[in-house]
Amino acid sequence: MEAAPLSAPRYDDASVRRFITATVLWGIVGMLVGAILALQLAWAPANLGLPWTSFGRLRPLHTNAVIFAFTGNALFAGIYYSMQRLLKTRMWSDTLSSVHFWGWQAIIVLAAVTLPLGMTQGKEYAELIWPIDLLIAVVWLVFAANFFGTIAIRKVKHLYVALWFYMSMVITITVLHVVNNLALPATLTRSYPVYSGMTDALVQWWYGHNAVGFLLTTPILGLMYYFLPRAAQRPVFSYRLSIIHFWALVFLYIWAGPHHLLYSALPDWAQTVGMVFSLMLLAPSWGGMLNGLLTLRGAWDRLRTDPILKFWVAAITFYGMSTFEGPMMSIRAVNALSHFTDWTIAHVHAGALGWVGESVFAMLYYMAPQVWNRKLHSVSLATTHFWLATVGIVLYVVAMWTAGVTQGLMWRAFDEAGLLQYPNFVDTVRTLNPFYWIRLLGGLMYLGGIIVMAWNLYKTATSDSSNALEA
Amino acid sequence: MESNWHRNLLEHRSGLFAALTTVVISIGGLVEIAPMFSVPLDTTGITVPTPLEVAGRDIYVREGCYNCHSQMIRPMRAETVRYGEWSRANEYAYDRPFQLGSRRIGPDLMRVGGKYPDAWHYEHMRDPRSTSPGSIMPPYSWLLEDKVDVADIQASVNALRTLGHPYPADLDVGASMREQATAITGRLAESKITVDPDREIVAVIAYLQNLGVDGKKLYATAGSQ
Numbered sequence: 100m101e102a103a104p105l106s107a108p109r110y111d112d113a114s115v116r117r118f119i120t121a122t123v124l125w126g127i128v129g130m131l132v133g134a135i136l137a138l139q140l141a142w143a144p145a146n147l148g149l150p151w152t153s154f155g156r157l158r159p160l161h162t163n164a165v166i167f168a169f170t171g172n173a174l175f176a177g178i179y180y181s182m183q184r185l186l187k188t189r190m191w192s193d194t195l196s197s198v199h200f201w202g203w204q205a206i207i208v209l210a211a212v213t214l215p216l217g218m219t220q221g222k223e224y225a226e227l228i229w230p231i232d233l234l235i236a237v238v239w240l241v242f243a244a245n246f247f248g249t250i251a252i253r254k255v256k257h258l259y260v261a262l263w264f265y266m267s268m269v270i271t272i273t274v275l276h277v278v279n280n281l282a283l284p285a286t287l288t289r290s291y292p293v294y295s296g297m298t299d300a301l302v303q304w305w306y307g308h309n310a311v312g313f314l315l316t317t318p319i320l321g322l323m324y325y326f327l328p329r330a331a332q333r334p335v336f337s338y339r340l341s342i343i344h345f346w347a348l349v350f351l352y353i354w355a356g357p358h359h360l361l362y363s364a365l366p367d368w369a370q371t372v373g374m375v376f377s378l379m380l381l382a383p384s385w386g387g388m389l390n391g392l393l394t395l396r397g398a399w400d401r402l403r404t405d406p407i408l409k410f411w412v413a414a415i416t417f418y419g420m421s422t423f424e425g426p427m428m429s430i431r432a433v434n435a436l437s438h439f440t441d442w443t444i445a446h447v448h449a450g451a452l453g454w455v456g457e458s459v460f461a462m463l464y465y466m467a468p469q470v471w472n473r474k475l476h477s478v479s480l481a482t483t484h485f486w487l488a489t490v491g492i493v494l495y496v497v498a499m500w501t502a503g504v505t506q507g508l509m510w511r512a513f514d515e516a517g518l519l520q521y522p523n524f525v526d527t528v529r530t531l532n533p534f535y536w537i538r539l540l541g542g543l544m545y546l547g548g549i550i551v552m553a554w555n556l557y558k559t560a561t562s563d564s565s566n567a568l569e570a
Numbered sequence: 571m572e573s574n575w576h577r578n579l580l581e582h583r584s585g586l587f588a589a590l591t592t593v594v595i596s597i598g599g600l601v602e603i604a605p606m607f608s609v610p611l612d613t614t615g616i617t618v619p620t621p622l623e624v625a626g627r628d629i630y631v632r633e634g635c636y637n638c639h640s641q642m643i644r645p646m647r648a649e650t651v652r653y654g655e656w657s658r659a660n661e662y663a664y665d666r667p668f669q670l671g672s673r674r675i676g677p678d679l680m681r682v683g684g685k686y687p688d689a690w691h692y693e694h695m696r697d698p699r700s701t702s703p704g705s706i707m708p709p710y711s712w713l714l715e716d717k718v719d720v721a722d723i724q725a726s727v728n729a730l731r732t733l734g735h736p737y738p739a740d741l742d743v744g745a746s747m748r749e750q751a752t753a754i755t756g757r758l759a760e761s762k763i764t765v766d767p768d769r770e771i772v773a774v775i776a777y778l779q780n781l782g783v784d785g786k787k788l789y790a791t792a793g794s795q
Contacts, residue, residue: 139708140675143699146708153708155634221631221667250584258581266588271595278599285729286722289628293733296662298606300670305599313595342576349591353598362644363670364659366609369602376598439640439674511648519651524677525704 129164191248264321344386417453442503494541626777
C-alpha cells in the first residue's frame with residue numbers, strides 16, 4: 100500500500116465524520132417526530148393521552164431537533180471540512196473540536212429529555228431551560244474559539260467568501276442567544292424572562308427570525324459557496340455579487356423580525372420598519388440565488404446524471420421561492436390572511452426541507468466519500484433519495500398552502516347578514532383534515548429519503564479499501 | 571479591479587472583518603428594540619396575576635399551549651367579532667414569557683376569560699371532544715390528578731417580584747392560592763364536579779378565566795367593532 104497523501108493527516112477529518120454521523124442520526128429523529136406531529140393533527144388519538152407525547156410538548160422537540168441537531172451538526176461538519184481546506188491548516192485545537200462535538204450532542208440529549216417532560220421557557224425555538232442555555236453558550240464559545248483560532252493560524256491569508264458567511268453565523272448567534280435568553284431563574288428548571296409582554300415578543304422574534312437567518316440561511320450560503328463550485332467544477336459566477344449580497348444580507352436580515360408581529364400591539368412604526376426591511380431582503384437573497392444558479396453555467400448537462408447537482412439546483416430554487424414568499428408574507432395585507440395559518444407552516448418547510456435539507460444532502464453526498472475515502476456506495480440510491488425528498492416537499496408544501504389559504508378565508512368569511520359564516524372554530528379545523536393526511540404522506544416520503552441516504556452513507560463508510568477514492 | 575479595496579482592506583484581516591460584521595448585525599436590533607424600554611406602559615386597570623394564576627400560567631407554558639393557541643386579537647372585524655376586543659400592549663404588561671403564539675391550530679384565547687363556566691373548562695381539559703365535537707386537541711386528564719406545589723409557586727412569585735411585579739411584601743402565597751382555589755372548586759361542586767383545590771386543573775381554570783378580563787373592562791366601551 101502506498102503512503103497516504105501528505106495532506107491527509109494535516110486535516111482533522113475525524114471530527115467531520117462524527118458530525119456527519121450525528122447529522123444523519125438526529126435528522127432521522129427530528130423528522131420522525133415531525134411525522135408523529137403530522138399524524139396527531141390528522142388523527143388526534145395519536146397524542147396517546149400521555150403528557151410527554153402530547154402535541155404541545157413534542158412540537159418543540161421537532162423544531163429544536165431539526166434546527167439545532169440536524170442542521171447544527173450539518174453546519175459544523177461542513178464548516179470543519181471546508182475551513183481547514185480553505186485555510187490549508189488543521190483546526191486550531193483537537194481538544195476544542197472534541198469538546199465542541201460531545202458538548203453539542205449532550206445539549207441535544209438534554210433537550211430530548213427535558214422538552215417531553217414539559218421543561219420549557221415557552222418561547223419558540225428558545226424553549227430550552229436556563230441550565231441548558233448556559234451549556235449552549237459555553238459550547239458555542241468553544242466552537243467560536245476553535246473557529247477564530249483556526250483563522251489565526253491559517254496558511255492562506257485570503258478569507259474566501261464562504262468564511263465570511265460562517266463568521267457572521269458565529270458572531271450573530273452568540274448575540275441572539277444571550278440577549279433572548281436573559282432570564283431570572285425561579286427554580287432549577289424554570290425561569291422568567293427579564294423582558295415582559297410586547298418587549299419580550301419583539302426580542303423573541305428578533306431572535307427567532309435571525310436564528311432562521313444566521314443558522315438556516317447565511318451558513319448554508321457559505322457552504323454553497325464552498326461545495327457548489329466543487330460539485331459543478333466551475334468557479335463562482337461573480338465575486339463582486341458575493342460581496343454586495345453578503346453585506347446587504349447580514350445588514351438587512353436583522354431588521355425583519357417584527358414581520359412576525361404585524362397587527363399586534365407592537366408599535367406601528369416597528370411593524371412598518373420590519374415589513375419594509377423584509378421586502379428589501381428580497382434583493383440580496385436573490386443575489387445569492389443567482390450567484391448560485393449562474394455558477395452552474397456550462398454544467399447543466401451534468402444535472403441529468405449527478406444527484407449532487409440535482410440537490411443543489413432544487414435547494415437553490417427552493418431558496419429563491421422561499422425568499423420571494425417571505426417578503427410577500429411580510430406585506431400587511433397578505434399577512435392579514437396568512438398569519439396564524441398553515442401558510443406559515445408551508446413557508447418554513449419550503450425553506451427547511453427544500454433549501455436547508457437539500458443543501459445538506461448535496462453537501463453530505465460530496466463530503467462523505469472524501470472523509471471516508473470511499474466511492475459513494477450507490478449513485479442511483481442518491482437519485483432515489485432526491486426524488487423522494489423533492490416530491491415529498493411538493494406534496495407537503497402544496498397541502499399546507501391550500502390548508503392555510505382555506506382556513507384563512509374561512510376565518511374571515513361573513514354571510515349576507517354580516518355574521519361570521521363559520522362561527523364555530525372547529526368547522527375550520529375539520530376542513531383541513533384531508534390536507535393533514537397529504538402533509539403526512541409528503542413528510543413520510545421525505546423521512547424515507549433520509550433513511551435511504553443513511554443506508555447509502557453507511558455502506559459507503561464501511562466498504563472495503565478496493566472502493567477507495569485514492570490508493 | 572474595483573473590488574480590490576474589499577480584498578485588501580477586509581479579506582486579509584479577520585479581526586477587522588469580524589468587528590465590522592458585529593457592527594453591521596447590531597444596528598437593526600438596537601434601533602428596533604431599544605425604544606421599547608423608553609416607553610412606559612400604563613398599567614392602570616391591569617391586575618397582577620394572583621399566585622394561583624401564576625401557577626396556571628406556568629402549566630399553560632409547560633404544556634406548550636402556545637403551539638396551538640394565540641393570545642393576540644388583531645384589529646380586524648373578522649377577529650373582533652369572533653374573539654372580542656383587539657389586544658393592547660399594556661394588557662401584556664405581566665406576561666413573562668409572552669404567549670402571543672404564531673399558529674391558531676385552535677382558537678385565540680386572549681379573551682377566553684369569563685366566556686365559559688368553570689365546569690366547561692374542567693370537562694374540556696378532561697376530554698376536549700366532550701365539549702367541542704370535532705376538536706383535535708389532546709386530552710389533559712393528568713391536570714385533574716396532579717397537584718400544585720405551593721413552595722414551587724412561592725419561588726415563581728419571588729422571581730416575578732424581583733422582575734418588578736408589584737406583589738405586596740407580606741403576601742401569603744399559600745393562603746391566597748387556597749382562597750381562590752376553594753372558590754373555584756365551590757363553583758365546580760355546583761356542577762356536580764368534585765375536585766380538590768390543590769389540583770393543577772384548578773390553577774389552569776383560574777388562569778384561563780382571568781385571560782383578557784381587564785382589557786375587556788378597559789376597552790369594551792371604546793367600540794372597536
